[in-house]
Amino acid sequence: MTDGDGRGKYDHARPLREMTPESERFHERARAVTPLGVESNVRAFDPYPFYVDRAEGSYVRDIDDNEYLDFLLALGPIVLGHGHPAVREAVKAQVDRCDLTATPNPVAIEYMETVAEMIPSVEQVRLANSGSEATMHAIRVARSYTGKEKIAKPEGGYAGAHDYALQSVYADEAALGPADRPNTVPYGTGIPDAVTETVVAIPFNDRAGTEAVLREHADELAAVIIEPVMCSAGCLKAREGYHEFLRELTAELGVVLIWDEVMTGFRLGPAGAQGRFGIEPDMTTFAKVAGGGYQLAGFGGPAEIMREIEPPEAEGRESWEASAYHGGTYNGHPVSCAAGLATLEILQERDVYEHIDRLGERLFTGLQEVADDVGVPATVEHVGSLGQVYMTDAEIHRYRDTWASNTDRFADWWREAAAGGALFGNPIQSERFFTTYSHTDEQIDRALEIAEDAFRAVDHPYE
């Protein structure tokens, strides 16, 4: 098929479609039982997702028996490669010893001790099963601690799938309003206005705008919840001094600073982004890498704040009236904790960060080079082992800067690369991708060759 100027009209989904007939058939079956044929919305893409059969080390294999070099890495958790032998062994041993009892288990306590050892700002910890649960509970504890109700979050930031966090995640300019004083816009339907009214949006990387919003709402604000690197908009790095400024301002205003380290925790270093950047938040949420591929998340902070969960000696009140509730049947699941503990031990004992950061540097700077060589406008941002390719040559500092990137070209580039055998995250521009401990230099070389071919394939005009 060609368009008016004689150039090909490119169907960049075709190569992937041709190699995944089983997935196409399976997708029909999946769509009958689940919306979009996937278990979580971000897994859906056009024309259909491929379904995975196995994962080992740096690779995943689909049900058509295609192998992909994996940089999606389960959206972040896989830091040691898929099925690391020590993690697998720890899981098997725990499965043989004890499944869920919903009575406390030493492996969960040991796990929490390890978290507290690794992250200096975290004195006490509670566990959850997902990042969403962790942020929801951390916000509640911050409200309880401050006696205030509202929270602030950056526009364009994702802090989980609960109603308080699904505010100003994605929206257009008309809805979001002025860049320095953004409106709060619910993400999707089904979210009560009453919840939206408890959230104020701040403009990430805009000090003056952030300060004006926080000062205006200070009396009502329990917490600012923010990612140290805004991975929910790809890979937005904080401008020099932004986090220091936010640390000082929240302390001055009596607002709990929650660093949402669901993506960065244990990935950017043993103490997460806070160790890397030298900032101490009041509370921290973590997930993903924390479970080494199993469902494990949590939140923590100083005992003074975490004690909000502990019913005090009630003075004329029922104990439930005087504390912030945290609970969950599956919290601290022994199998997940065994996997998490094995992962954290390896992170502390081996040269994991040196390895994934070095390969991250090679991958992401290499991607910039090959995009430049081919002549496709791209800005590649990364911190250590995580980064993203934005399909624009504009500078990317704030959420709204990401609107300059060509999302269609990004999705096409991703599809071409997937067909070539590498998964650079998923085809959504606001996601990001990673390096992992099992990656080798040869695999990075191969990934860059695949990426270059994919850039060549999308080097044509887009509307």
Ligand SMILES: Cc1ncc(COP(=O)(O)O)c(C=O)c1O
């Ligand atoms: C920064 C951040 N917070 C919270 C979440 C929610 O975590 P989960 O998907 O485990 O619920 C995510 C998920 O990607 C995230 O990136």
